[in-house]
Amino acid sequence: MLQTRAEIDSSETLTERQKAVLDAALRLLVEEGDQLTMTAVARRASCSKETLYKWFGDRDGLLTATVQWQASKVRVAPVDGKGVDLASLATSLERFASDWLKVISSDTSIALNRVAVGHAGSIKRKEGKDDLGAVVLENGRFALARRLKPVLEAGKQAGLLEFADAESAFRTFFGLVARDVQVRLLLGDRLELTEATIGGDAVRATQQFLALFGAKTGPQGL
Amino acid sequence: MLQTRAEIDSSETLTERQKAVLDAALRLLVEEGDQLTMTAVARRASCSKETLYKWFGDRDGLLTATVQWQASKVRVAPVDGKGVDLASLATSLERFASDWLKVISSDTSIALNRVAVGHAGSIKRKEGKDDLGAVVLENGRFALARRLKPVLEAGKQAGLLEFADAESAFRTFFGLVARDVQVRLLLGDRLELTEATIGGDAVRATQQFLALFGAKTGPQGL
DNA sequence: TTAACGCCGTACCGTACGTTACGGTTCGGC
């Protein structure tokens, strides 16, 4: 009974106790991987299974609520694209890139994406049933696009960027930032991203993006 | 030369009957998703469960054999980077991009990657135990790198490309080609890639890559 | 002909887990 499209902010409709339970489920998910059993959650959260079923309906409901709960916690700070010059635009892009790399390389994100991918492989869900993959996509890749596109548009208005389609430009930026990182992590590849490498990758991706979509007007070489 | 462990080429050591069984498992994997039960495989392949266990040891062994069997089938044609001029280089890159997009958007690849991702989430595997994620990575992303890098190096030798690190250049190319496609597909996003869009994406990714890494010598505008 | 062998089909076992049921405890309201 929670959400279909997952619009409602979880932090509103949940009691503190329920949030604590979902936090426990989240921790368990990160630590134990797919071994997320109802008994384990109940034990970890010091609550009864009966309560779990009353609150979340069934295992799928618990999973969905957990994913949405995590999603409601990572609302990233929106970057205002007001004073747009090349330096501030680059800074904004680097910030987005860095934030995104941190997100997709976090244990929580990896665990959640693993669950959602596995969930998408089950065919039982009827049309319109809330599936975890959609929730993760909506709060991950699509949320990023929604926040980044205004910045890109502002850059275009200011004559700093040139592109026909913001969606296409965003996807290129996405590719330049993420490259093979997410898939490798999901497949279990060790690949520790330190603060330094993330920062370097963010700068590199931003430079490449600007090289591809930066306006050719003005005296910028490269 | 393909895998780290499990070097044996599947097509060599398997009998025809065994290949047929693995094909049945593969089909079942694509159709039913994670509902790959031993009983279902036995029924689909018209063999007994006892035979499955004798041949593949346990469920994990069957899964691994299935993944490796599929991997042994998709040996992509190696592109020879001999006569290197800009046009042939671009054609090679477009070919790689197109092939890769076709692979990652195929039902088989999606199903296999889903299984491998789920597998990577289970923590029970002792160090060195063959895990599906490594096999998929080795035959996917890393195999692509092994085949593409010689082409990149040849382009560099011919003065057509400029880069310091082939690995880094490859990863950028990878990002420009795949962008968000694989993650979205794994998460269940509908996203049909037609022959036309794949071709267009391959051309775009190649142009962008050449814009970033193409040598600045000579009269090439963009 | 018959003995050995490989494999199919199926029944069977043990276990893990989702789900339900129930007794006991805490707590707010009257």
Add this chain to the structure above:
DNA sequence: GCCGAACCGTAACGTACGGTACGGCGTTAA
């Protein structure tokens, strides 16, 4: 102090599935 609601802990139930055992059948070979 009493009642009811909410909740905890745990036992119990049903099922699905990995894994094993066994009888039967076709094929090969002595």
